Amino acid sequence: MSLSGAHNDRGEVKVRDSLDDLSTELADYIAELSEASVKERGVFAIALSGGSLVSLMGKLCEAPYNKTVDWSKWYIFWADERVVAKNHTDSNYKLAKDGLLSKVPIVPSHVHSINDSVSAEEAADEYEFAIRQLVKTRVVSVSDNSDCPKFDLILLGMGPDGHVASLFPNHSVLNEKDEWVTFITDSPKPPPERITFTLPVINSASNVAVVVTGDSKAEAVHLAIDDVGPDCPSLPARMVQPNGKLVWFLDKPAASKLDHPHQG
Ligand SMILES: O=C(O)[C@H](O)[C@@H](O)[C@H](O)[C@H](O)COP(=O)(O)O
Numbered sequence: 001m002s003l004s005g006a007h008n009d010r011g012e013v014k015v016r017d018s019l020d021d022l023s024t025e026l027a028d029y030i031a032e033l034s035e036a037s038v039k040e041r042g043v044f045a046i047a048l049s050g051g052s053l054v055s056l057m058g059k060l061c062e063a064p065y066n067k068t069v070d071w072s073k074w075y076i077f078w079a080d081e082r083v084v085a086k087n088h089t090d091s092n093y094k095l096a097k098d099g100l101l102s103k104v105p106i107v108p109s110h111v112h113s114i115n116d117s118v119s120a121e122e123a124a125d126e127y128e129f130a131i132r133q134l135v136k137t138r139v140v141s142v143s144d145n146s147d148c149p150k151f152d153l154i155l156l157g158m159g160p161d162g163h164v165a166s167l168f169p170n171h172s173v174l175n176e177k178d179e180w181v182t183f184i185t186d187s188p189k190p191p192p193e194r195i196t197f198t199l200p201v202i203n204s205a206s207n208v209a210v211v212v213t214g215d216s217k218a219e220a221v222h223l224a225i226d227d228v229g230p231d232c233p234s235l236p237a238r239m240v241q242p243n244g245k246l247v248w249f250l251d252k253p254a255a256s257k258l259d260h261p262h263q264g
Contacts (some may be wrong), residue, residue, distance in 0.1 A: 001120070002079075003017055003191035004178050006203070007178050009246075010224070010225045010226075010238075011208075011245070011246030011248055011259070012245070012246070012248065013245045013247075013248045013250065013255070014224060014247060014248065014250065014252075014256070015250045015251070015252060016249075016251060016252075017251070017252055018251070019056065019213060019251060021254055022056060022211075022249055022250075022251050023056050023057070023058060023059045024059055024061070025061035025249060026056055026057060026209070026211060026249050027065050029209065029247065029249075030046075030057070030060060030155075030209075031060070031065050031069050031144040032039050032070065032151065033207055034046075034070065034073075034074065034152075035070075037067075037073075037125040037152040037153075037206075038070050038073045039067065040149055041138070041141065042073065043073050043075055043139055043152075044053065044070075044073050044074050044075065044136075044142070044152050044153070044156065045075045045077065045139060045140045045151050045152045045153075045198065046074060046076060046077070046151065046152060046153045046154075047066075047076075047077040047078060047079040047153070047154040047155065047205075048076065048077070048079065048096050048155055049078070049079050049080060049155055049156050049157045049164075049165060050078075050080065050081075050082070050090070050094065050095055050157070051157040051159075052157060052211075052213065053155055053156075053157045053211050054095050054096050054100055055088045055099060056213070056249075057099070057100055057155075057213055058099065058100075059120055060104065061100060061101065061103040061104055061149040061236060066104055067072070068217045069104070071078065071104045071105045071106050071107075072105065072107055074106055074107075074110060075112065075134070075139050075140070076096070076101065076106060076162075077112050077131070077140075077151065078092050078093065078096075078114070079110075079154050079156060079165040079196065079197045079202065080092065080111065080165035080166040080167075080194055080195065080196040080197065081093065081114045081123075081127075081194065081196075082115060082191050082193065082194050082234050083111070083114070083116070083119070083120040083123055083183070083191075083193035083194060083195065083196050084116065084191055084193075085116050085209045085228075085239065086113060086116045090191050090260045091242075093114070093116075096240040098125070099168075104236070106171075109154055111135070112127075112130055112131075113263075114126070114127050114195055115127075120183035120184070120185055120193040120195060121183050122180065122192065123183065123195050124182055124183040124195040124196075125181075127181045127195055128179060128180045128181040131180060131181065132147055132149075134149075135149050138158075141206070143204035145243070146200065146203070148200050148201055148204035148206060149180060149201060149204065150179065150204050150205060150206055150243075150244075151181055151201075151204075151205045151206065152203075152205075152207065152223055153204050153205065153206070153207045153209065154197070154202055154205040154207070154208045154209075154242075155209050155211065155240075156202070156208065156209070156210045156211070156237075156240065157211055157212065157220070157262060158210055158212045158217060158220060158224070158237045159189060159211070159217075159220070160216045160217055160220055161188070161220065161235075162212065162220040162223060162224055162233075162235030162237045162238070163188075163189070163237070163255070164202070164235050164236050164237050164240060165197055165202065166184055166187060166189075166194040166195070166196035167196055167198075167234060167239075168187065168188055168189070168236065169200065169221075169233070169234065169235060170234070171184065172177060173196065173198065174199060174234075174239065176198040176199070176200075176231045176235060177198070177199075177200055179198055180190040180197065180198060180200070180201045181195055181196070181197060181198065182195070182198055183195045183196070183199070184196065199236075199239055199240075200239055202242065202243070203239075203240065203241055203242045203243060204243055205243075205244050206241050206243040206245070206246075207245050207246075208244065208246050208247075208248070209246075209247045209248075209249060210224075210237065210240065210246070210247075210248050210249070211216070211249040212248065212249070212250050212251075212254045213250070213251040213253065213254050214253055215253035215254065215256060216259040217253075217254045218253060218254055218255070218256045219234060219257055220257065221248075221250060221254050221255060221257065222235075222257040222259070223235050224237035224238045224240075225248065225258060226258060226259045226260075
């Protein structure tokens with residue numbers, strides 16, 4: 001079921017009763033996008049976030065997905081990453097490696113993580129350079145109406161404050177229009193130093209999925225999705241308005257404050 005907000009289409013909203021059902025729905029969605037992208041351009045360029053997202057992707061490591069997905073065509077990126085050692089418990093790379101990349105036959109050289117031995121600013125610059133190289137080789141497509149990279153899928157979580165990736169409310173990086181990858185050193189969510197995709201990159205994706213669970217996010221989900229009028233706070237999640245398709249994957253608690261009951 002698609003929901004149209006007053007300002008623009010806020011995407012398709014899928015609500016599932018249990019985390020198990022939500023994980024199955026998410027696995028089906030990702031597997032279908034992977035198949036379509038591999039068929040269309042021979043690769044699937046996917047960007048991950050941190051937090052609970054990877055655990056909610058766990059079904060992909062099980063039958064039938066672990067056998068039906070063409071993992072050799074996957075190229076892995078991060079929509080944001082903490083500037084810590086890759087073996088640190090705070091690392092989104094470690095989270096994905098432990099929860100997904102070590103369980104399915106991803107080609108190691110297709111995994112593009114940050115350089116964890118430099119400053120946040122250098123890590124952001126190097127990451128952007130690496131993505132620029134992969135746009136040249138068409139591993140990552142280019143946007144139809146800018147030189148921005150067009151990822152096949154960007155998977156986002158969302159915080160209770162409406163942040164996505166490492167784009168936090170009222171932070172100056174929300175205004176970054178030229179860089180593809182930027183950095184922060186004052187994250188309100190620890191650890192403080194992170195790199196992050198900027199909004200132009202997120203919004204040039206072919207597909208964006210925001211995966212949100214728990215009643216602590218219900219107010220932010222309402223403010224991000226519903227038509228809350230002109231005084232709506234500028235939530236980063238509401239600034240996710242991709243040229244491609246936007247889908248919200250919610251459990252019942254996270255959807256509990258939405259204006260419209262959803263079973264789509
Ligand atoms: O590196 C990060 O911290 C994440 O990318 C961040 O954007 C996360 O997705 C949200 O904070 C939601 O996290 P939870 O799903 O764990 O609440």
